[in-house]
Amino acid sequence: MTMTQAKRFTLAEYHKLTELGFFHEDDHIELVNGEIIEMVAKGKAHETCLRKLWKELPKLVGDRATLQSQAPITLPPKSEPEPDFAIVKNRDDDYLSSHPQAADVLLVIEVADSSLDYDQNVKISLYAQAGIADYWIFNLIDNHLECYSTPYQNHQGKHGYLNKRIVLYNQIISLPVFSDLLLDLRRILPT
Secondary structure (H helix, E strand, C coil): CCCCCCCCCCHHHHHHHHHCCCCCCCCCEEEECCEEEECCCCCHHHHHHHHHHHHHHHHHHCCCCEEECCCCCEECCCEECCCCEEEECCCCCCCCCCCCEHHHEEEEEEEECCCHHHHHHHHHHHHHHCCCCEEEEEECCCCEEEEEEEEEECCCCCEEEEEEEEEECCCEEEECCEEEEEEEHHHCCCC
16 A cells, blocks of 8 residues: 655745745645645635724734734744734834744734634634734624634643633724734624
8 A cells, every 4th residue: 555645845945846836826825834735715705894893904013013914924843824914023124034023023913714623723723823812803704703812732732722702793802912902893793
């Protein structure tokens, strides 16, 4: 019997493939745990939520931090996810010299409908393992926000978050690190 195993890529190999033009500019991919993952197509509710976040987050955050959308976060040794949004620390070079890393990230935001299971089970452990303090999922299936905080590792080596908070459609939440910045979910979640 012949055993086969999928090839897992390092960040260096993934970047080399990109430099060589292996991927096309319109490919919707990301590197997660060494695997090149094709991101699922976005439905109307997902795109609407993204547009609403693009309207609200820049007004809230202003110059206090940097916003990025569907852009890489480097998580060595084998991941470079592209979350729907990330709020990262300001940097003089605006990340020209390198993508943000876990220490730069203030908040990761995923918008989830068809990707909900993946975001709740795969990406959550990826972000927790990297030590990203706050992870939000706009859960479009149940029409609420899931806020995860305080990453941990259990005795079996599994990573997750100690705290999970559900914020309902008609509630307001403050942004992590910027407790004076309030986000009204009625302005974000599609109705």
